[in-house]
Amino acid sequence: MLSGLQNVSLLITQPHACSYLEQRTARNLVVDPRLRLDAARYEQLLEQGFRRSGDAVYRPHCPQCQACTPVRIPVRDFAPDRAQRxxxxxxxxxxxxxxxxxxSDILALYERYLRARHEGEGMEADDHFGFERFTACSWMPVEYWQYFHDDRLVACAVVDVLPHGYSAVYTVFDPAPDHAARSLGTLAVLSQISAAQSEGRDHVWLGYWIPGCSKMEYKKRFRPQERSDGAGWSRIAE
Structure with missing residues (x-):
């Protein structure tokens, strides 16, 4: 059971190779799929360090490693730094x-992105069903934020719409060299923060920050931010 959430049963996965840190073994706690979920209950689960992949809601549970640190941005206090401006x-x-x-525009962009950035990592660029399976959700509203340059889609952010915030799920962007200077991943997060501010929402959830994982380093640049140690949330301002 989870504190503050009644009737939430958890399952535990078998050990598997960690997706983020080499030579590490990972396990996850998974919310029983028979539980009826909605956006409000999922927001409560986010508070306790969970994330979703498709309809499945999970939290890392690795006895020898606590590197995965939940991160969220308190949007009322956020102001972009010089680089973000x-x-x-x-x-x-x-x-x-x-x-x-x-x-079809999103799927074509997804293919270009995977072929350029994640070739050989086990994700198939033409697996459109796989993309939908881990980004879509049957029990919560999900939006696909498309960024167009003229008529060409250059980035797409998958965003969960919560009662009091947004949760960043995944972002793909055009790998063409002429777009590299745009920092489209950063732009996607800034857009979500700006929308949350204008709509009176509380947080943008960024998933896990993992020390030592270069793919997660960008999350440190959004300040102030709040991180969870499993017992509560602490603000990081510097």
């Missing part, structure tokens, strides 16, 4: 369109 300025020519379903 430059990022927003560089991307003023992009148009943001928010949709609730996956379309």
């Amino acid at each position: 430059r990022c927003m300025k560089r991307n003023r020519d992009l148009q943001l369109v928010r949709v609730s379903t996956i379309n």
Whole structure:
């Protein structure tokens, strides 16, 4: 059972290779799939360090490692730093369109992104069903935030819509060299923070920050932020 959530049963996975740190073994706690979930209950689970992949809700449970640290941005106190302001300025020519379903433009961008950034890592670029399986959710509203340069889709952020915030699920972007300077991953997070601020939401959830994992380093640049140690949340300002 989980503190503050009644009737939540947990299952534990078998050990498997860690996706983030080499030569580490990982296990996850998984919320019993028979539990009826919605956005409000999922927001409570986020408070306790859980995330979702598709309809499955999980939390790392590795006895020898506690590196996965839940991170969220308290948007009322957030102000972009100099580099983030430059990022927003560089991307003023992009148009943001928010949709609730996956379309052919998103799938084509996903293919280009995987072939350029994650070739040989076990994710198949043309596995469109796989992309939908881990980004979509049957019990909560999910949006696909599309960023267009003229008529070309250059980035797409998958965003969970919560009662009091947004949760960043996954972002893909155009790997073409002429877009590299745009810092499109940073732009996606800044867009979610800006929308949350204007709509009176409390947080943007960024998933896990993992010390020693280069893929997660960008999350440190959004300040102030709050991190959970499993017992509570602490603010990191510097």
